[in-house]
Amino acid sequence: MKNELLKMLLTRFxxxxxxxxxxxxxxxxxxxxxxxxxxxxxxxHGMGERGHDNQAQILNNxxxxxxxxxxxxxxxxxxxxxxxxxxxxxxxxxxxxELLAQxxxxxxxxxxxxxxxxxxxxxxxxxxGAWNLAGRYPGKFAAVMPxxxxxxxxxxxxxxxxxxxxxxxxxxxxxxPTGEMRPPFPYGDAPLxxxxxxxxxxxxSGDPFAEYIEYPAGMIGEKWGHPHASWEExxxxxxxxxxxxxxxxxxxxxxxxxxxxxxxxSDSLNDSFYxxxxxxxxxxxxxxxxxxxxxxxxxxxxxxxxxxxxxxGHGDHSMxxxxxxxxxxxQADREMLFSQRFEGQPLPENSELRFVEDGDMLDLGGDVKxxxxxxxxxxxxxxxxxxxxxxxxxxxxxxxxxxxxxxxVPTGSPLSEYAGAIRRALARLAQLGVNxxxxxxxxxHAAQRFQSTVSGFNPIAPDLMEDMAILCDKLCAGxxxxxxxxxxxRAARFGDVRFARYGRAEILYRTEQVx
Numbered sequence: 001m002k003n004e005l006l007k008m009l010l011t012r013f014x015x016x017x018x019x020x021x022x023x024x025x026x027x028x029x030x031x032x033x034x035x036x037x038x039x040x041x042x043x044x045h046g047m048g049e050r051g052h053d054n055q056a057q058i059l060n061n062x063x064x065x066x067x068x069x070x071x072x073x074x075x076x077x078x079x080x081x082x083x084x085x086x087x088x089x090x091x092x093x094x095x096x097x098e099l100l101a102q103x104x105x106x107x108x109x110x111x112x113x114x115x116x117x118x119x120x121x122x123x124x125x126x127x128x129g130a131w132n133l134a135g136r137y138p139g140k141f142a143a144v145m146p147x148x149x150x151x152x153x154x155x156x157x158x159x160x161x162x163x164x165x166x167x168x169x170x171x172x173x174x175x176x177p178t179g180e181m182r183p184p185f186p187y188g189d190a191p192l193x194x195x196x197x198x199x200x201x202x203x204x205s206g207d208p209f210a211e212y213i214e215y216p217a218g219m220i221g222e223k224w225g226h227p228h229a230s231w232e233e234x235x236x237x238x239x240x241x242x243x244x245x246x247x248x249x250x251x252x253x254x255x256x257x258x259x260x261x262x263x264x265x266s267d268s269l270n271d272s273f274y275x276x277x278x279x280x281x282x283x284x285x286x287x288x289x290x291x292x293x294x295x296x297x298x299x300x301x302x303x304x305x306x307x308x309x310x311x312x313g314h315g316d317h318s319m320x321x322x323x324x325x326x327x328x329x330x331q332a333d334r335e336m337l338f339s340q341r342f343e344g345q346p347l348p349e350n351s352e353l354r355f356v357e358d359g360d361m362l363d364l365g366g367d368v369k370x371x372x373x374x375x376x377x378x379x380x381x382x383x384x385x386x387x388x389x390x391x392x393x394x395x396x397x398x399x400x401x402x403x404x405x406x407x408x409v410p411t412g413s414p415l416s417e418y419a420g421a422i423r424r425a426l427a428r429l430a431q432l433g434v435n436x437x438x439x440x441x442x443x444x445h446a447a448q449r450f451q452s453t454v455s456g457f458n459p460i461a462p463d464l465m466e467d468m469a470i471l472c473d474k475l476c477a478g479x480x481x482x483x484x485x486x487x488x489x490r491a492a493r494f495g496d497v498r499f500a501r502y503g504r505a506e507i508l509y510r511t512e513q514v515x
Contacts, residue, residue, distance in 0.1 A: 028083035039117035044126030091129025121145035123231035143247035151198040157205035166195035167234040171217035272446040278364025282306035289319035311396025330381030377418035402449030404506030419472035436461035467503030
């Protein structure tokens with residue numbers, strides 16, 4: 001009867017194959033949930049299910065088919081993909097992690113799944129694969145659930161702040177929860193460590209959301225016939241299931257430290273904002289627009305009192321401004337905080353607005369002073385915030401973030417005016433000793449410096465700003481003509497939008513701004 005039920009479940013998963021450019025072919029089973037914008041669950045099986053029949057990963061153990069059960073789909077509708085690892089490989093074999101990432105990206109687009117709710121879970125070898133994917137792609141998954149698996153120290157240290165729950169039996173003899181393992185399949189030269197030690201390393205390396213749940217000795221063996229079979233318990237646990245489906249990358253932030261005293265925070269929507277600390281106070285520069293408690297996140301970084309400074313008033317940089325008592329911004333962008341709101345964005349009605357202009361200084365104590373340098377164009381009140389102590393320039397969207405400035409937005413100025421503003425800002429930066437060699441330019445969307453059409457890495461720097469002013473001059477003189485190429489639907493919604501570039505500079509603009 002059990003086998004008949006499992007075979008019936010198998011028919012609910014379509015038989016598919018992904019062919020990759022690296023020559024690998026990956027067979028997989030796909031369950032398509034009912035609804036729109038659903039999460040996608042990637043299930044990785046254990047060593048015993050390797051092969052080419054594209055069935056064992058569904059039929060052999062309590063795994064993918066449990067997520068497809070009717071009671072789960074009614075409460076947590078989702079898509080499920082269960083690939084089958086070839087019998088001579090592992091989930092971490094050369095080329096396999098890239099193939100799994102390609103599979104997730106392909107299905108996410110094909111099924112129109114929610115890219116903020118991609119989950120990976122796995123058992124035994126699959127648990128090791130889940131750890132490995134989380135370490136290789138820390139910004140991809142909203143939750144990771146490895147069961148009776150393990151990870152290398154390097155992998156566990158790289159998962160970032162992703163929510164992770166690892167399950168293991170205390171008396172598992174196949175994959176011990178502690179100790180060093182060297183599996184008989186290609187996981188590289190580094191040894192793997194069981195869940196208890198792997199979670200410890202992830203936590204020590206800065207993941208506040210990594211949890212370890214250990215089943216007491218005797219429990220799993222008595223209930224499921226073998227102490228290695230922790231997945232039978234974990235994947236049926238209502239708390240584990242509800243935990244996973246609660247997670248969203250909209251609640252997650254990545255934190256890095258470009259230089260001592262300065263922290264970069266990136267959200268899941270490609271926004272970047274910053275925290276600068278002085279002797280007496282800290283300053284938060286912009287807020288991003290994902291979910292979560294941004295002031296609480298700042299308090300993880302510093303115990304100093306802090307205020308908020310906005311590089312400009314657009315909602316993707318000011319979503320959480322109402323959570324701050326004091327907000328510094330240019331008066332020309334004030335109206336944006338109250339009229340151009342994203343859905344659910346609260347008004348800063350109880351915040352004190354302090355208006356700053358070109359040349360104003362924000363003193364954080366201990367020689368840390370932030371000077372405001374006006375660079376209107378993207379918005380009329382766009383500012384560069386210059387920190388001479390840490391040698392950082394926070395640019396917001398004033399000159400883009402490495403892959404082009406959005407001047408086509410309704411707040412964008414004529415290009416001739418923008419070119420003049422750039423040159424005035426460059427002159428002030430030169431007076432302050434700012435250069436492109438020893439100074440860091442930190443934009444409002446840090447990942448965009450890797451998304452340029454100019455090169456694979458195109459960071460903001462004075463020479464990019466100089467090229468931007470020349471580009472505007474040439475567009476206004478008719479020496480360069482923009483085209484619709486590289487203008488996606490999101491950028492084109494503002495009218496007759498064109499793209500142009502010169503040197504390291506790229507720009508999106510409306511044709512009526514060429515004056």
